Amino acid sequence: MRPEALPPLPETPGVYLWKRGEEVLYVGKAKNLRARVRSYFHAEGKARRIAEEATLLEFIATRDEVEALLLEANLIKAHRPPFNVLLKDDKHYPFLKLTNEPFPTLLVVRRVEPDGAKYYGPFPEAGALRRIKALIDRLFPLRKNSGYPMKRRRHPCLNHSMGRCLAPCAGLADPEAYREVVRQVEAVLEGRVEWVLAELEAKMREAARALHFERAAEIRDQMEALKAFFSTNQQAFDPELGDLDFLGFARAGALAVVQLYQVRSGRILGRISRVVEKEEASDEEILWAFLRGHYLEASPLPPLVLLPFPVEEKEALEALLRRRAGRRVEVRIPQRGEKKRLLELAERNARLALETELKALEKRGDHPALKALQEILGLARRPFRIEGYDISHLQGQARVASIAVFEGGRPKKAEYRRMRLKAGNDDYEALEEAVYRRFTGSLKEMPLPDLLLIDGGLGQVRAARKGLERAGLNLPLVGLAKREEALVLEDGRTLHLPLTHPALALLIHLRDEAHQNGLRYHQKKREEAVFRFLEGIPGLGPARKKLLLERYGGLSALREAPLEELARLPGMNLKVAQALKEALKEAGPAPA
Template identity: 65%
Template sequence: MKASDLPRLPSRPGVYLWKRDGRVIYVGKAKNLRARVNHYAHGEDKAGRIFAEADALEFIVTRDEVEALLLEANLIKAHRPEFNVLMKDDKHYPFLKLTNETFPTLVVTRRVEDDGARYWGPFPDAGAVRRIKRLVDRVFPLRKNSGVPMKKRRRPCLNHAMGRCLAPCVGRADPEAYARVVRRVEQLLDGRVDDLLEELAVRMEEAARAQHFELAAELRDQIRALERFFASGQQAYAVGLGDLDAVGLARSGAYAMVQLFQIRGGRMLGRTSRFVENAGEATDAEVLEAFLRDYYLVASPLPPLVLLPLATEGQEVFARALAERAGRKVELRVPKRGEKVRLVQFASENARAGLEVELARLEKRGDHPALASLQRALGLARRPWRIEGYDVSNLFGTAVVAAIAVFEGGRPKKSQYRRMRIRGLAGKPDDYKAMEEAVYRRFTGSLQTKMESPDLLLIDGGLGQVRAAQKALERAGVSLPLVGLAKREEVLVLPSGERVMRPLDDPGLRLLIHLRDETHRFGLAYNRQLRGKKTLKSVFDDIPGIGPARKKVLLERFSTLEELRATPPERLAELPGMNRRAAEAVLRHLNEAAARS
C-alpha cells in the first residue's frame, strides 16, 4: 500500500481497520483518525510493517474516544487480528448472575447480557465459582434454580424443608424478607463481607433477646459458615485501602502474563490472569492496555480504584469508559509509595510466577510456537529443542572472548552458559578465526562431554562467521544444522549463502533475536571484565573531543572495531552525548589508523 492510496480521513475520533486480502490484520482506535493513520505511512517497526502488508483501510467515526475504545474491543474480539496483542484465553469465563425478577436466583453463566440482571466476574477459576455458589446456596435461603424465569410449582422442594429456600415458587415467600436475603447475597458478592457479618451479628443478638432462638441459631450458623469460608486462603491487608484492584505485569521474550488481585475491605477476595503469546514487539503499555480492554470492559462489579504497574497512553479514556459502566468515578493510577506500591509489586511477582508455569507447560508439551516456526523455516528434521548461540567479543583485538548461551524449549538455560578466552589474536582482530576456534573447542574439548549436543547452532554474524563455524564443525567431525543472524537486517544466513527472510513478528525469528542478544550480552560482560579500567582509558585518548563520558558510551555500544567503523556517522551522532563533529572525528581517526596498519 502506498501513502497516496490512503483515503482522506476526518480529524475525528474513531476506529481504523487495516486489511490484507480482505482479512483484518490490525484494529486500532484514535482520537484523531487522520493524524493516527498518517503515522503508519511514515512509521517504522510494527507500524511500518502493518502499512507495508496492508492493501486496504477501513475506518468508522465515533462520537468520542470512549465509544472508539468500546468499538475497538468488540472488533478485536470478532476478528482477532494477527498484529493486535491478543490474550491467550479467549474462552468465555464464567460469571455469577443474580437474575432480574421479583424473586431472583443466582446462576452461573458465560454470557453477559443487557437484561437488568447483576453480574459478578469474570472468574478465571471455575472451581472458585462453584465454591461461592455452594456457599450462597448453603447459607442464604435464596431460591434455587427452578427455572429462569421462575416457574410455579405445586409443592415446595426439599431445600425448603431443609430451611435453605423461602419457597417463592409456591407463593410462601414474603417479598420483603426475600429482598433482605437478596441484599445480603449482593453484599457478599460485592466483597463487603465485614458489613454483612456485622449485620448478621446484630440480627442474631436481636433474635436472641426476643427469644427467637431458632432464628438466632440460623444466623449464628450463617456467620460461622462465612467466617470459615473467608478465613481460608485469605491474605489480609490494611482495611484503609478500601476496595481496589492491583494489576501486575511480567514479560519473557514474546510472552507476557498479566495478573490482577481484587482487594475488598482490606481482604484479598480473588485474582485473575491472562497469558499473552504474541507480545514480541508490543510495549509493556500495549500489553497492559490489551488486558484492560479484555477484562474491564466486561468485568463486574468495578472497583473505584485500579492500581497499574505503569502508565498507558489510553489510561484516561479507559477511566472514562469504566466510569460510564459503573455509574461513578473509577480511577486508574500508578502508585508511588506505601502499601499500594507493595500490592502492585506483589501482583507482578505473582505474574512472573504464573508466566514461569505457562512457559514450562509449553515446553513440556513441545508446543513452543517458535520451535515449530524454526523447523519449518530452516527445513529441520525435528524441532530444535536445544539451541546454542555463539558470539565473539573483543576490543580492537584485545581481550578476545567467545560466549555460548543455551536455550532449551525456547527459554534461557543459564546454568549451561559457557565462555572462553581466545588466545593468539592479540592486536589482530579476526572475528572469523575467533569464531572457528570457539566452535572447534566446544566440540573437541572438555565441553563436548559436559554439554548435551544441540539441535541447532546460532551464529551471531553474517556469512563469514557462519562459514567459519561450519569449517570448525567439519574439522571436529560433527554434523549439525547452523544458521547465522546478521545484525540490523535480522536476516537468517545459511552456510550455503542462502538468505532466509522472516517477518519480524515471526516467533522463530524473535526467539533467535532473543538468543543472539543474550549471547552478545553474556560475552560482552566477560570482555569488559577482562579489559579493566586501563583499556577504558586508552582506546580513544588520541581523538580530540572524546572525553570520559563519550568513551563510556562508545565502549558500551560497540564491542569490535569493525562494528564501530561500519556505523554511519549520522547514527553514531545520535548516541547520548555524541554529535556530528565527534562522530566524524572518531571514524576519521579509526580509518586513518586502519590505513597506516
C-alpha cells in the same frame, strides 16, 4: 495502500478497519479518526506494515470514545484480526448471575448478557465460585429449584422445609423479606461482608430480646459461617486499602503474562491471569487488550484501578469504568507507598507465571523464539539445543573460548564450558580451533547442537565452518554482529530484526551468556595472580587480600592507588600500605 486512496475521514471518535480484500487485518479505535489513520503512514514497524498490506480502509464514526471502545471490542471478537493482540487463553471465566425478576435466583453463567441482571465476577477459579455459591445457597434463602424464569409450583420443595428457600414459586414468600435477602446476597458478592455481619448481629440481638432464642441461634450460626468462610478463603491484607484492582505484567520476547488482583474491603478475592503471544505488539498494546477485555464484563467495579505503567487510552478506560459503575473510577500508576508495593507483588507473581509458561513450552519444544528461528534460518527442524561461542583474551594473553548452551530456549549452565586455546592473536584461527576441538576433543561426548551461534561477523562465521569441516560435521550456524545486533548468514546476507523479536532476543541472551562465561574465567585468573603476588607481603592476611581485590580488581589499579588511600582502608595501616607499594615497585609494570 497509499494515503490518497483513503476515504474522507471525519475528525470524530470512531473505529477503523484495515482490510486486505475481505480479510480484516486490524481493528482500532480513535478519538480523532482522521489523525489516527493518517499517522500510520508516518509510523515505523507494525503500523507501517498494516498500512502497506491493506488495500481498503473502512470506518464507523461513534458519538464518543467509550462507544468506540465497545464497538472495537465487538469487532475484534467477530473478526479476530491477525495484527490485533488476542489473548492466548481467551476463555470465558464463570460469573455469578443474580437474575432480573421479582424473585431473583443465583446462577452460574459463562457470558454476560444485556438482560438487566446483576453479574459478579469473573471468577478465575471454578473452585472458589463453587464454594461461595454453596455458602450463599446454605445461608441465604433464595429460591433454587424453580427454573429461570421462575415457574409456579403447587408445593414447595425440600429446600423450603430445610429453611434454605422462602418458596416464592409456591406463593409463600413475602416480597419485602425476599428483597432483604437479595440485598444481603448482593453485599456478600460485592465483598461488603462487614455490613452483612453488622445487620445480622442487630437482628440476632432483636430476636434474643423478643425471646426468640432459636431464631437468634440460627442467625449466630449464619454469622459464624460467614466469618469462617471469609477468613479461610480470602487472603487478608490491609483493611485500609478498601476496594481496588491492581495489575502485574511480565514479558520475555513475544510471550507476556498479565495478572489482575481484586481487593475488596482490604482482602484479595482472587487473581485473573492471561497469557499473550504477540511478536510485534508493544507492552502497552498487550496491557490495553487485557484491560479492554476484562472491564467490558467485570462486575462489580472498584473505585480505583492500579496499572503497572501508563497506557495511551487511560482516559477512555476511566470513561468506560465510570459509565459502567455509575460513579467515578480512578486509574492510577502509583510511584510510592503501599500501592506501589502492591504492583511489585503483582509483577513478581507475573514473572513466576511467565517462568512456568516458558518451562511448559520448553518441555514441548514449542518456545516461540525457536519456532521463529526455524522459519528465519530455513532450518529443517526446530532447534532445541543451541551452543554459543565467544573468543576472549586477557590483555592479549590467555586466549580462551567460551561455550554457552541453551536447550528449549533456556540456559543449561551445567553444560557451559571453557577451553584454553593455542592460537595466537588471530581471532579467526582461535574460533576455528575452538569449534574443531569441541567436536573432536574431550567435549565430543556432549550432545550435538541443532544450531551454532558465533559471536561476530562473516569472517568469524566462515572460520567456524572450517572448524566443523575439519571435524567432519555439517551443522547449521549463524553469526551475531555486535555493533548492529544483526544476524549474519554464511552466504553473506545480513538479517536485521527488531530488538523485541523473540529470535533475536534469544540469540542476544545466548551471546551474552557465552561472553560472561569467558569473563568469569579471566576474572578468576586475575584474582589468582593478585593473590599470588600479595602472598609474600608482610602484614597482608586473607581478609586484607580479599579487601584489596574487591576494591581494586587487579595489580594495575593497585599501582595507581595513592599510598594515603591504601593506608585509610579498613584494616590497613601506613606500614602495610608502604610494604605493598614497595613490592609493586619492585615487580615493575608487568601486566596482571
